[in-house]
Amino acid sequence: MRAVSCEPTTRIVIADGRAHRVGLLRRIIGAAPSPEGLTATGTNAGRVSFLAEPDGATAILYRAPVGGGATLLQIKSSSQSWLLPLHSTRTWSDHVGDGLPDALRLHDADDRLRFRHWFTTVADRAAAMPDADLPREITDCSALLRYSYRIALMNHGDRWYKQFQPGSMPVLPSVTQWNYPNTPLGAGLFRVVPVHAAIPQASDFAEYADAKTLYSRNSFRVSRDIRAAKPGDLLFFHQLGPEQQYHSMIVTGDGAEWVVYHTGPDGSGAVHSHGEMRRARITDLLQHPDFRWRPTPGNPNFLGVFRWNLLRED
Known part of the structure; x- marks a missing residue:
């Protein structure tokens, strides 16, 4: 039985350069792995970070590349690993209105x-x-x-x-x-x-x-x-x-x-x-x-x- 579950929170993120919450790690019993005990691999692994949640879960954050595109992230703890397929969609939005995306x-x-x-x-x-x-x-x-x-x-x-x-x-x-x-x-x-x-x-x-x-x-x-x-x-x-x-x-x-x-x-x-x-x-x-x-x-x-x-x- 897998001790920790990985719940994807989205499969599609906006390619705006911001960090998006893309998954949650939850332990079936007890607390999820700490952020310090997790690593990411894959083409855009350097864009991944982890955040401890108040309810004991650990959030997986992904800073989307501004060019968009598909990626497959592999998240690892000391005993388990999980795959997260993601797609970043390019955006030209400009909420400030100064002309810069x-x-x-x-x-x-x-x-x-x-x-x-x-x-x-x-x-x-x-x-x-x-x-x-x-x-x-x-x-x-x-x-x-x-x-x-x-x-x-x-x-x-x-x-x-x-x-x-x-x-x-x-x-x-x-x-x-x-x-x-x-x-x-x-x-x-x-x-x-x-x-x-x-x-x-x-x-x-x-x-x-x-x-x-x-x-x-x-x-x-x-x-x-x-x-x-x-x-x-x-x-x-x-x-x-x-x-x-x-x-x-x-x-x-x-x-x-x-x-x-x-x-x-x-x-x-x-x-x-x-x-x-x-x-x-x-x-x-x-x-x-x-x-x-x-x-x-x-x-x-x-x-x-x-x-x-x-x-x-x-």
């Missing part, structure tokens, strides 16, 4: 922190590079944001690290909910068209987006008070004039005390400049000799502190 928001606090660590690490590393070593795609402030965002969402495994000199990149945990480019959007990370319907579409996204588009369609304002900024947040400026230019900076540092940015090309003088990476203390930026670059509420050119839409908390 819910499945691509980072629902787990640890994942949001992992993203911030990678995003700021990549930006700081770019700022420390000699100009000759800077990735060729980083040609202005928006390119720095796109590059850092994309790298932050990759799976940083052994194969990824092999492209760098040993020790030149820190060993940090990767985002677990999903990794670029393995999403329903593929390489199209950035919304480039206005939010026109409740359900986003793949054609709404692209690999390229300028600073204005990143500001208006891919991030949300947190505050116009710089003290609200966290590492990985963004500062946007709109410099009025003939070109109506938008500019961005990345907040870095453990205490959110630095900004990193690319100046972008400058052809206004006698000699054309391709621009350069810069890193500055926010305290110095607040005293910038040109008031237009001060991140203060009294500066009409300062749009505020912004945060990526995928970092919205549930």
Whole structure:
């Protein structure tokens, strides 16, 4: 006689990146196995966790992959095993209404922190590079944001690290909910068209987006008070004039005390400049000799502190 029963609670889950309750383990007599005594195997075993219930049962939780698809989980205790067939159905829902599918928001606090660590690490590393070593795609402030965002969402495994000199990149945990480019959007990370319907579409996204588009369609304002900024947040400026230019900076540092940015090309003088990476203390930026670059509420050119839409908390 089997000492513990496994009761599936569902066979179909929404592929939204959240943890879903898919089964319950119950002991026929006494308590179910503790979460510490259980393991999972299978293609998506890393997405399984266990939770002790108040009634003595143990819940099986499964974080659905955002791409959807079928999987067969095998749950094991020291004396028994159980099979759980599951199917994840892809969703394009957007309960916030900002144009980003819910499945691509980072629902787990640890994942949001992992993203911030990678995003700021990549930006700081770019700022420390000699100009000759800077990735060729980083040609202005928006390119720095796109590059850092994309790298932050990759799976940083052994194969990824092999492209760098040993020790030149820190060993940090990767985002677990999903990794670029393995999403329903593929390489199209950035919304480039206005939010026109409740359900986003793949054609709404692209690999390229300028600073204005990143500001208006891919991030949300947190505050116009710089003290609200966290590492990985963004500062946007709109410099009025003939070109109506938008500019961005990345907040870095453990205490959110630095900004990193690319100046972008400058052809206004006698000699054309391709621009350069810069890193500055926010305290110095607040005293910038040109008031237009001060991140203060009294500066009409300062749009505020912004945060990526995928970092919205549930």
